[in-house]
Amino acid sequence: MAKTKPTTSDAEKPVIIRTLGLVKSYQMGEKTTYALGGVAITICRGEFIAVLGPSGSGKTTLFNMIGALDSPTQGRVLIDEVDVAQLSAEELAFLRCRKIGYIFQSYNLIRYMTALENVTVPMAFAGVPTEEARRRGMGLLRLVGLEDRWSHRPKEMSGGQQQRVAIARSLSNQPKILLCDEPTANLDLKTGEEILGILRRINEEQNVTIICATHDHRLLDVCDRMMWIRDGRIERVQRREDVTVRVGRIGGRA
Amino acid sequence: MKPILVQNQVRIGVARCFALSVAGMAYRMFRSAVTVSILALAVAFLAHVLIYGLIDHRTRLAAYGDLKNYWLLGEWVQRLTVPDSEEAVFEALAKDEPARLAEYQTWSGAGEEELQQARRSARRLVVFQQYLAGLSLAARTILVADLDVQGVVRQLNDPQRLETFLRHVGELKLQVPLGDAEALRRLAGEEYPVLAALARRIREGQTAAIRRVQEVFPGRSPRALLAAMPTGLTEVLAEEGFQPPTEKLPVLADLARKAEDLAKVNQALALPEMVTATARQMNVPRTDVTPARVMAWLDSQERAEWLVGALAEHTGGVPMEAPALLALAESLQRQEELRAAVGDEPPTEAQGLFAVPGWMRWLILLSFLVCTVGVANAMFMSVTERFTEIATMKCLGAMDGFIRLLFVFESGLQGLVGAIAGILIGLALALVRGLVLYGRLMTVPVQEILVGAGACLGAGLVLAVLAAVGPAWAAARLAPMEAMRIE
Numbered sequence: 167m168a169k170t171k172p173t174t175s176d177a178e179k180p181v182i183i184r185t186l187g188l189v190k191s192y193q194m195g196e197k198t199t200y201a202l203g204g205v206a207i208t209i210c211r212g213e214f215i216a217v218l219g220p221s222g223s224g225k226t227t228l229f230n231m232i233g234a235l236d237s238p239t240q241g242r243v244l245i246d247e248v249d250v251a252q253l254s255a256e257e258l259a260f261l262r263c264r265k266i267g268y269i270f271q272s273y274n275l276i277r278y279m280t281a282l283e284n285v286t287v288p289m290a291f292a293g294v295p296t297e298e299a300r301r302r303g304m305g306l307l308r309l310v311g312l313e314d315r316w317s318h319r320p321k322e323m324s325g326g327q328q329q330r331v332a333i334a335r336s337l338s339n340q341p342k343i344l345l346c347d348e349p350t351a352n353l354d355l356k357t358g359e360e361i362l363g364i365l366r367r368i369n370e371e372q373n374v375t376i377i378c379a380t381h382d383h384r385l386l387d388v389c390d391r392m393m394w395i396r397d398g399r400i401e402r403v404q405r406r407e408d409v410t411v412r413v414g415r416i417g418g419r420a
Numbered sequence: 421m422k423p424i425l426v427q428n429q430v431r432i433g434v435a436r437c438f439a440l441s442v443a444g445m446a447y448r449m450f451r452s453a454v455t456v457s458i459l460a461l462a463v464a465f466l467a468h469v470l471i472y473g474l475i476d477h478r479t480r481l482a483a484y485g486d487l488k489n490y491w492l493l494g495e496w497v498q499r500l501t502v503p504d505s506e507e508a509v510f511e512a513l514a515k516d517e518p519a520r521l522a523e524y525q526t527w528s529g530a531g532e533e534e535l536q537q538a539r540r541s542a543r544r545l546v547v548f549q550q551y552l553a554g555l556s557l558a559a560r561t562i563l564v565a566d567l568d569v570q571g572v573v574r575q576l577n578d579p580q581r582l583e584t585f586l587r588h589v590g591e592l593k594l595q596v597p598l599g600d601a602e603a604l605r606r607l608a609g610e611e612y613p614v615l616a617a618l619a620r621r622i623r624e625g626q627t628a629a630i631r632r633v634q635e636v637f638p639g640r641s642p643r644a645l646l647a648a649m650p651t652g653l654t655e656v657l658a659e660e661g662f663q664p665p666t667e668k669l670p671v672l673a674d675l676a677r678k679a680e681d682l683a684k685v686n687q688a689l690a691l692p693e694m695v696t697a698t699a700r701q702m703n704v705p706r707t708d709v710t711p712a713r714v715m716a717w718l719d720s721q722e723r724a725e726w727l728v729g730a731l732a733e734h735t736g737g738v739p740m741e742a743p744a745l746l747a748l749a750e751s752l753q754r755q756e757e758l759r760a761a762v763g764d765e766p767p768t769e770a771q772g773l774f775a776v777p778g779w780m781r782w783l784i785l786l787s788f789l790v791c792t793v794g795v796a797n798a799m800f801m802s803v804t805e806r807f808t809e810i811a812t813m814k815c816l817g818a819m820d821g822f823i824r825l826l827f828v829f830e831s832g833l834q835g836l837v838g839a840i841a842g843i844l845i846g847l848a849l850a851l852v853r854g855l856v857l858y859g860r861l862m863t864v865p866v867q868e869i870l871v872g873a874g875a876c877l878g879a880g881l882v883l884a885v886l887a888a889v890g891p892a893w894a895a896a897r898l899a900p901m902e903a904m905r906i907e
Contacts (some may be wrong), residue, residue, distance in 0.1 A: 226904060229904070230901045230904065233815075233901075235815065235899070235900045235901035235903075235904070236899070236901050254428070255819065255820065256428040256429045256819065257427065257428060257429070259429035259814075259817050259818070259819045260427050260428060260429040260817070262814070262815055262816070262817050262900065263429060263816060263817020264817070268812075268815045268816070268903070270812070270903060270904065271904075272808075274808055274809075274812040274903055276809055276812070276813075277447060277809070278443050278444055278446065278447030279443065287813070287816055288816040288817055290432060290436060291429070291430075291432060291813075291816055291817035291818055291822075292430065292817060293430035293432070335816070339817075347904055
C-alpha cells in the first residue's frame, strides 16, 4: 500500500485543469457520433488521477483534449485558467514542450537516438544549451535508474527500460502535468509495478500532476482519485480512500 | 505556486535541425540510398547529354577550324596558280567578303559604282540559280535541260527563248523567277553581259598578277612559295592585289611545308626499287604498295628509321630524319581523322542543351518527371513510416516549421549526393564516349563543363526539394495525437 497523502478538499488546492461542458462529435455521413457528451471535470495541482473505462468509452478523446493535442467540438479546456483553444500554434508547442509531459503506451522513443539523446530532445526544442541539456539529461536518467545505459539505443533496451527513458524524457522540461496513456499496458507485472512506483515518487517529490489512462487496477492503489468514463460521460469520480482496493497478486503474496 | 505562463515556443536552430535530419537518414540508410540512386540516374542522364554535347561541339569546332586551314591552303595554292573560275567570281561578288572584293576591284580596275552594280547583278544571278536548284527534276528537265545557270542566262538573252521559257513556267504553274518577267529579261539581256565582262576583266587581271608573282620568284611552285615564305613575298602579293589572310600565313606556311615534304616522300616512295623494298618490309604484294598506305603503315619509330634507311639506300634520300617522317605520317593520319570526325559541314552554333535534338530534350524532361515522382514517393514513404516519430516530436514541442525543414533537408541532402554522383557518372560516360568517337582529337572545354555540371547540380537539388514539398507539408500537418496510436 502506498502511503496516503493528507487529504484536502478541492476548494483548498489550486486547480490546474478544468473542462467545461466538453463535447466531441464526429460527423459520419448523416449520423453524428458523440465521443464525449459534455464532460466537466476539475483536476487540482499535485493530484494523481486515474482515468478508467472500457475501450471506446471516450477515454483517449478526453485525454487528448486535456493534453492540448485535440480541440473539442464544444466546451472549453482550461489549463491553469488558460483556454487552450485560444492559443496559437507557437504557444501550443510551448505548452506541450514545457508544461505537459507525455508518456505513451508504446514508449515512442526515437529509434535512431540513444537514451540520453532521447531525453534531451525536448530540451533542444526548448532552446536549452547542449551542455546543460546533457547534464540535466544524465540527472533524469539517474532518477529513473538508467544512468549507466545512457548510450544505448531503444532496441538495445527492454520494455521497462524504454518506458523509464520515456518518463525521463517527459520530465526533461520540468512539466506541471504528466499525461500517461496506458503506461504499463505493454509491460509485465513486475516492470509495470516499477514504473508505477517511479510515477508515484515523481508525483510526491516534485508535486507533478499525473493523469493516467489505464486498465491496470494496481494503479488504483497509487492514485488519489479515479474517474470512471462510460459512453463519453463521467460515470463516477471516487477518492482513493473512499474505495477499498484489494489487489490480488500472483504467487499468493498479499 | 507559479502559474503557467504561456509564451511562444523558441525556434530550433537550423544546424541542429540539419544534424537531426542526418541522424534520421543514417538510420534509414537503405531507403536513402534508393532515393539517391533514383536521383543519380536522372541527373546522370542530363549530365551525360549536356557534357557530351559540350565535348562534341567543342571537338567539332576545333576539328573544323583545323580542316578549314587545310582548305584555305588548297584555295590559295590554286589562286596563285590559275585565276578564279567564273562561278567563284560571281559567288564572291554576291557575298560580302571585303578582301576578295578589294582584290577584284584592283584587278578589274572597276569603279565603286560599277562594282556595286555588278554585285547587285551577281546577287540576282544567285537568286535565279537557287530558283533553278529548287525545281523538281521534271520541271528542271523541261525548262532548262541540263544547262547550268550561266548557260540558261545566256540562252534567255534570245527573246524567243525567253518567251518559251516563260510559257513553260506558266504551264507548269510555277512562280516566275525573280518576281516578274521583266526582271528576268533584264538579268539575261542587260545585267549578265556586263557581269560576265567584268568577270573576264577580273580573271585577266588575276592571271597577269599570278604571272608577275612568278616572275619575281622564278622556278617555284605556289605551294613551295607559301612553304618557304621568302622575304618580300607578302609585299609582292600585296602589290599585285592579292589580299591573303595575314594572320593565318604562319599556319598556312607550316601546312604547306608538310605538303611539300609529303610530295617529296611520295615521289621517292613511288620509285620501283622503293616499292619492292617496302612491299617486302610490309609483307604485302607490290601492287598494294601506294604512298598513302606506306604513310598509314608508318606508325612507330623503328618503321620510320627503316624507311629513312631504305630511302637513303635506294634513292637520293630525303632531307628528313626518322622523327620528322613519323610526325609527317601522324599529321597525315590526323587529317584523315579530322575529315572522318566532322565531314564537310560546319558545326552548328547551338550549344549545350540547345544542340540536343528535340526528342532527347523531351526524354530528359520525362526522366526528370519520373524521377520527381519517384523521389516524392520515397519521401512519402519516409514520412508515413515515421508518423509516430513525427507526432511524438510534436508532442515534445516541435513546431511545424521544424518538421518541414527536417524533410526538406533530408531530401535536399539526398539530392545533393545524388546529383554529385550523377554528374560524376555522366561525366565519365561522356569522356569515354568522346574518347571512343574522337580519340586524341577530343577537346574538353573544362570551364563550360563546370558550368554545365553546376546546372545539373542545381537541377538535381531543385528536383529533390520540389519532390519533398508535398511530403514535408503532409508531415508538418500531422496531428500530435497520432502519437497515441499504437503501432
